[in-house]
Amino acid sequence: MNEIEFWYEFASPYAYLAAARIERLVAGTPLRLTWRPLLLGPIFQRRPGHASPFQEPAPAESAYRRRDAERCAVAQGTPLAWPSIYPRSSLLAARVALLGGDEGWIAPFSQAVYRASFMEDRDIAAPETVLAILGALDLPGQAIVARATQPAHKARLASTVEEAVAKGIFGAPSLVAAGEVFWGNDRLEQAIDWALHPALRFPRRS
Amino acid sequence: MNEIEFWYEFASPYAYLAAARIERLVAGTPLRLTWRPLLLGPIFQRRPGHASPFQEPAPAESAYRRRDAERCAVAQGTPLAWPSIYPRSSLLAARVALLGGDEGWIAPFSQAVYRASFMEDRDIAAPETVLAILGALDLPGQAIVARATQPAHKARLASTVEEAVAKGIFGAPSLVAAGEVFWGNDRLEQAIDWALHPALRFPRRS
Numbered sequence: 479m480n481e482i483e484f485w486y487e488f489a490s491p492y493a494y495l496a497a498a499r500i501e502r503l504v505a506g507t508p509l510r511l512t513w514r515p516l517l518l519g520p521i522f523q524r525r526p527g528h529a530s531p532f533q534e535p536a537p538a539e540s541a542y543r544r545r546d547a548e549r550c551a552v553a554q555g556t557p558l559a560w561p562s563i564y565p566r567s568s569l570l571a572a573r574v575a576l577l578g579g580d581e582g583w584i585a586p587f588s589q590a591v592y593r594a595s596f597m598e599d600r601d602i603a604a605p606e607t608v609l610a611i612l613g614a615l616d617l618p619g620q621a622i623v624a625r626a627t628q629p630a631h632k633a634r635l636a637s638t639v640e641e642a643v644a645k646g647i648f649g650a651p652s653l654v655a656a657g658e659v660f661w662g663n664d665r666l667e668q669a670i671d672w673a674l675h676p677a678l679r680f681p682r683r684s
Numbered sequence: 685m686n687e688i689e690f691w692y693e694f695a696s697p698y699a700y701l702a703a704a705r706i707e708r709l710v711a712g713t714p715l716r717l718t719w720r721p722l723l724l725g726p727i728f729q730r731r732p733g734h735a736s737p738f739q740e741p742a743p744a745e746s747a748y749r750r751r752d753a754e755r756c757a758v759a760q761g762t763p764l765a766w767p768s769i770y771p772r773s774s775l776l777a778a779r780v781a782l783l784g785g786d787e788g789w790i791a792p793f794s795q796a797v798y799r800a801s802f803m804e805d806r807d808i809a810a811p812e813t814v815l816a817i818l819g820a821l822d823l824p825g826q827a828i829v830a831r832a833t834q835p836a837h838k839a840r841l842a843s844t845v846e847e848a849v850a851k852g853i854f855g856a857p858s859l860v861a862a863g864e865v866f867w868g869n870d871r872l873e874q875a876i877d878w879a880l881h882p883a884l885r886f887p888r889r890s
Contacts (some may be wrong), residue, residue: 525742536731539854542865544890549874552886560890648745660747664870668755680758684750684766 482673485642486588488568490603491547493556494592496651496663497647498556501585503666509673513584515575517568517635518650520682525648550663557597566595567603572609573626573635577684585622586615688879691720691848692794694774694781694808697753697764697858699800702857702869705760707791709872715879719790721781723774723841723854731854763803763814772801779832779841779873780814792821833837 483608484491484500504511543559551558571591578584590611594672600607606625612619625631641650646659649663653660660669673679690706692699695794710717750766757764777797784790796817800806806813811829818825848858852865859866859875862885866875877884 487800495820525745536854538849538852539731542852542854542867545864545888546867546871548886548889549878552884553874631728643744646744646748648742648748658751661748661752672755678758680754682751683754683764 480486480508480673481510481512482511482516482669483654484518485647485650485652485654487516487518488571488588488591488649489565490518491560492550492595492663493555493651494596495547495550495554495558496666497588497592497613499554499663500666503670507670507674511585511671513579513588514638514642515572515579515584515588515635516571516639516647516650520636520639521643521648524643551653559599561582561595562599563601566601569603570605570608570623570626571602573631574612574622576631576635576638577622577626587611587617588645590615613668685717686714686745686777686879688720689718689720689860691722691853691856691858691860693724694777694794694797694801695771696724696856697750697802698756698869700802701753701756701760701762701764701858702872703795703798704871709876713876713880715876717791719785719794720848720850721785721790721794722853722856723778723840725843726845727849727854730849732880744763765803765805767801768805772807775809775830776811776814776829777808779837780828782837782841782844783828783832783847789821790874791821793817793823796820797853822870849853 479598484496484503488495500511504538521581542570556566570622575588575591578587594607594611595602597647602608606621609619612622645654647661649653651661651666655669655673656676657681658672660666660672688710691703692703706717707735720851754764781790781794784793797808797814800813802807808814814829815825818828827890851860853860853867855867857867857869857872858890859872861875861879862882864878864885
């Protein structure tokens with residue numbers, strides 16, 4: 479059970495920041511890190527009254543979140559260049575990542591997708607970009623994309639989102655450690671400590 | 685200009701957690717800490733579609749925020765007992781705190797209000813509680829409460845909220861350091877560093 483789940487959305491800058499440091503944080507611990515791609519769109523659509531916090535109509539909050547992400551990126555030493563189209567559709571990349579989870583290349587693929595989007599301003603929604611990323615990893619891109627877009631696989635991503643919701647996930651990045659959800663790049667350390675140390679855990683108070 | 689503003693709402697558990705550690709963080713720095721009470725109600729009412737994040741209709745997120753506050757309280761070593769009525773009206777306490785800002789007792793008063801609400805489950809919306817807190821600080825409670833509820837003073841709190849909105853504040857706790865807003869108990873250190881070190885500051889990228 480010494481596992482920690484990292485749930486991420488390719489369109490989320492905070493998930494990008496978390497992805498940039500999660501492996502370093504887990505290295506040297508006995509934890510097994512599981513990369514779990516999800517789509518926030520279907521989750522946000524269930525929220526009454528507002529969609530993504532990054533698209534919220536409240537302009538102060540929306541501007542704040544961008545600036546906060548910029549400051550957090552600098553503070554943790556991760557380059558961040560805002561994509562010229564934002565947010566970009568993460569659907570294809572998430573479908574492909576799910577296959578990578580089966581086949582052992584999900585972490586390097588996901589890191590490469592994040593770099594493409596948030597460092598190089600490449601359009602990760604375009605099949606060409608995903609094919610180029612797979613090619614750079616010496617993977618058979620055309621065959622993978624063909625499998626990733628089959629109806630059964632599309633349904634699998636949809637059920638992954640349902641699994642996330644059932645766990646109590648409502649945003650990204652989220653970590654699941656010993657049955658509890660931790661939300662945000664600023665909760666990675668807490669989640670890892672929670673997964674590592676049963677003595678830190680305590681029951682809910684409300 | 686070596687000032688840092690701490691904007692807080694007495695009903696907010698995260699602001700309580702921030703209030704419990706802000707003075708320790710600022711101690712030993714040349715920063716002047718200014719306590720700025722505000723009301724989030726009038727700010728949330730302007731948001732399209734939803735009110736307080738703690739009252740949001742999305743149950744997963746609402747439950748998460750409570751649990752996160754509990755875990756953060758334990759992590760920083762601050763006792764937290766959920767008030768039996770939640771959220772409690774912070775109107776009277778905020779009006780009184782504003783007077784405390786004029787007269788030099790805002791910090792101990794605000795700390796005492798937070799302790800009453802989040803450690804002792806006392807009803808800070810009740811004048812008796814506020815009078816008891818003022819009395820324990822050797823302050824003339826009746827006279828202060830009478831002044832705090834005069835129309836001109838009520839208007840002053842309302843214009844304080846406008847001032848917060850004009851600065852870009854949309855939640856609590858918020859810090860304002862060198863013209864920028866930092867939101868959340870988990871951003872106190874960043875805000876203090878920003879206030880202290882001009883070399884850390886960089887222009888917006890979007």
